[in-house]
Amino acid sequence: MHGRVKLKSTAQQEEEKRKEREKKLKVYVAARDACFSKRKEGTMDDEGLQITQQLLSSNPDFATLWNYRREILQHQETVRPEDEVQKLYEEELSFLEGCLKVNPKSYGSWHHRGWVSGRIPRPDWARELGLCDRCLGLDDRNFHCWDYRRMVVKLSGVPVDQELQFTDRLIGSNFSNYSSWHYRSTLLPLLHPQPPPRDPPSASPPSPNTHSHRVCEEQLLKEYELVQNAFFTDPNDQSAWFYYRWLLGRAEREEMISCVYVSREGERVIVAFSRPVNALSAGLLLVVDGQPLTVDWRSTHPRFHHSPVWICQLPPGTISDSSNEHNLTVHWTQNHTHRDCALYTGRSESWCRDSATDQELFRSELSVEKASVLQSELQSCTQLLELEPQNKWCVLTIVLLMRALDPLGYEGETLAHFETLKEVDSMRSCYYSDLCSKFMMENTILKMEYAEVRVFSLSGKNLTTLCHLDQLLLVTHINLSSNQLKALPPQFAMLQCLEVLEADDNAIENLYGLYHLPRLGEVSLRNNQISRLSELKPLTTCPQLTRLDLRGNPVARTANLQSELAELLPSVTDLLL
8 A cells, every 4th residue: 555646535626626616716706896896986096907807817708897997997098198008008908818818709808809999099900900810710700809800990991802802711711601701791882882773864862871782793793603612512501502692682672752642532642662761750741732731641550660651641622622633742851852643633543653663673673694694593503403402502592593583484483492492491481481472472563563453362372471561552452362371460551542352261360450441341351260359450440341251260159249240340231250
């Protein structure tokens, strides 16, 4: 037994570790309490910097200590000459590098470094960019470092093309660098912006805040080639596919008044915009026959403070006489634009739409060159799909390419690809169903625009959601039967001209969207899931409703339903239960 090293038992080792932790904890708590006391007393001295440095070196995520440290540094700025402040902040940057080694994703450390870099008298931006390079070399998805780099680039005035070359290097070394792809998407519109459209001489001047977030076509075609190399190298990596989806994204619609509708019945004016706005702050001015009118604008549903559709009631007698002709103008003063609408003699309603945007409503206008490149991209993705038949990213990209090229011509193929997506990525089948519903509605709207009709039929399309309802302002008859809808959402209230609604054989549980539809006279909701009388209350806001079909709904089995409905909806004379 002599000469052997005596080994401590596990219990003894644990006891020594416990005592050591308690000793460190006492020191830490004592230092923390000392900081709190000094801050409470308003003491801003070097000792406070030393204590906070000691604590933050081991725990850089203590936000209160960073706040106290900044207060001390701000005070030191007022009592020290500039050279000493420069040295003080240089030491602070060195200290922060140590903190980042402890936790490279410390919120507090990166925030404090940004604060210091913004206050140091003579910043060394090359050093800061070098630090970012080193940190991103260790973890190219450190979003704290990416945020800090963007701040450094902005403050130091690094040229955009230099940053674009930086993303080239990172992407070249790792195609899976999602953060670099994203950063690239923010740089390209700055370096290669899409030129503004050529407006006619009478058009209003563009807003000074208008900025294109799209990329010019020449550069866009180069990006297609770059990203194609990436996803052909690794078809299962999602980074390049996401970037490709951004490249295929639709152009933003110009902010404009897309439609003005006028009705003698109820003396209403309805204005539709190309995107949701707040009419109460947008500066809408209504002029009738050369006279400005003071009117109150309201959205189509109480839930909407921002909406693409707004309504106002005219003063009684303004346009009610059908023997008179009236000219109306809606001025959108905030956006320096307006739209005229004439209500002719003998007509009960009139509208003025911007037909020039119909074809580009859901996609960008393609030049011959871009259409040729996208067609080539579609062929390449189709070839890749033959090699990778289960690749969901490839299938979804094919769908987007088809939408960009010819949404109506590729409708059949698109539907087939959505079925494939639901099979290979069943966990996201609901997302694909909603996306397919969106595309089917877009196609039907385009067909309706081409035919210039006011009847809208989407029967038997397996719809799971409704979208683009602001485009259906003028629709008088809509058929949504035999789908998978669970609700008529509040956006449905934008169908202000609707007279007949058919929504049989769905799974509709509520009618939130049937709100203040002044011309709605017939509603058929046969074989749905309406189970309570309270779900029918939105119909009380539709004064012209005379026919209601509730056959096949659970609520139809409610005792005394007919008498209760007669009290709730006295205007309904044709009730089917």
